[in-house]
Amino acid sequence: MSIGRRAHRPLIVLLAAVALLLGVGAVPAYAEPNEGGSKKLRDALEATAKAHIEAKRELDGSKKRQKRMATELAELESRLGELTALVGEVAAQSYRVGRLTPAAALLDSGTPEAFVQRAANLDMMAQRDGRRVRELADAREEARAAKLAINAEVREQTKQLAVMAKKKKEAEAALAAVSSGSSGGFSGGNSATARPAPRNSDGSLPSESCSVNDPTTSGCITPRTLHALQQTQAAGYKRHVSCFRSGGSGEHPKGRACDFSAATNGFEDRTATGGDKAYGDSLAAWHVRNADRLGVLYVIWFRQIWHPGVGWRAYSGSGSPAADHTNHVHLSML
Incomplete structure (x- = not known):
């Protein structure tokens, strides 16, 4: 060993000691070269995490839509009940007293004024009863569509739950390392x-x-x-x-x-x-x-x-x- 190298040894030892005292020699948090495992593991974790999060987002969205649709369906069914009762009243009245034809109602008028009033009343009743029947039919169709939509959301949730279960198994397999x-x-x-x-x-x-x-x-x-x-x-x-x-x-x-x-x-x-x-x-x-x-x-x-x-x-x-x-x-x- 040369004289120059022997002369530098005490300095090197001194510097190392100072570094140790100051904490420079301490292993930093990033000393582990493979943070989170191998590249294969990290890629698998990223892929499964993204798929899981996306499936959960779809699942949560579907649950929110289902909740909203259930509220709308309850309102529709309530309206459907009201309309069914109204149409039922019209049918019951017709059964009790017989159907009042326009001709009979008009011929029973004693004066021209009564004739005009009865004609107006007949028109109003026809429009009202026709509207009720149409509203009832529309409400039934909307309720049917709402039920189908809710069933579709349930199927979507089942699908996303299956995706999440699959990705969980894949993540567990990757983490086994x-x-x-x-x-x-x-x-x-x-x-x-x-x-x-x-x-x-x-x-x-x-x-x-x-x-x-x-x-x-x-x-x-x-x-x-x-x-x-x-x-x-x-x-x-x-x-x-x-x-x-x-x-x-x-x-x-x-x-x-x-x-x-x-x-x-x-x-x-x-x-x-x-x-x-x-x-x-x-x-x-x-x-x-x-x-x-x-x-x-x-x-x-x-x-x-x-x-x-x-x-x-x-x-x-x-x-x-x-x-x-x-x-x-x-x-x-x-």
Whole structure:
């Protein structure tokens, strides 16, 4: 070894020691190279999440339409009952006294004035009774159409439930690579509900690119990710966050993910305990409660992963706090 190299060794050791004392040597939250598992797993999770969310949107829309139609049908049936009674009165009267023909009514008039009045009354009665009969027929047709429409919505709901069940199985099969089964999830955080992310006119989430500045780094994120970040912070979760990351894989390079540190001073290479663990539990639970409003793809925290199609599942990383997500909450967006 040369004299120059021997002279540099103490300096290198000193720098390493200083770095360790300052925390530079601590493993950051993004140390895990395969955030959320392999690319195949992430693609499967994204595909099943989108299909699940779309099916749920269709299901919810169908339920709303069915509820509205049921209300309209109840009103129609009430009107149908009234009209049936009115037409029944006309029929009963005709049965009791016999049908009053126009000729008989007019011939029974004693004066010209009475003749004109009876003619006007006959015309009015004919119009009234004819209108009632027509209204009754129309109401019956509307009720029939409403019942058919409700039946169609029920079939649509059955279809969407089948899609959701299928996508759940597909998501569970994909998660088998990193999950050992269902888990209990987390609770806590009574913060206000998040404001919904912008959607298309049909209620679907728009396609977005990494197009807005990331306030946590010098990179970019999608508008929906920024919205989720802002809503999370507005709900009171204001500890250190890091979103965009150019290296590695997953949603971070796409601007569709953020890591929320559990510790108050930023990412630490240790498993969260005490208040830090409670903070992470509350944050993960809040993200899940607001997942539909925000457009969440999945959440990872403390060896568990949440997906909209399957709920909370056990999650296994490579053992480090960063890989097992025991020092930060990971949020991926659609």
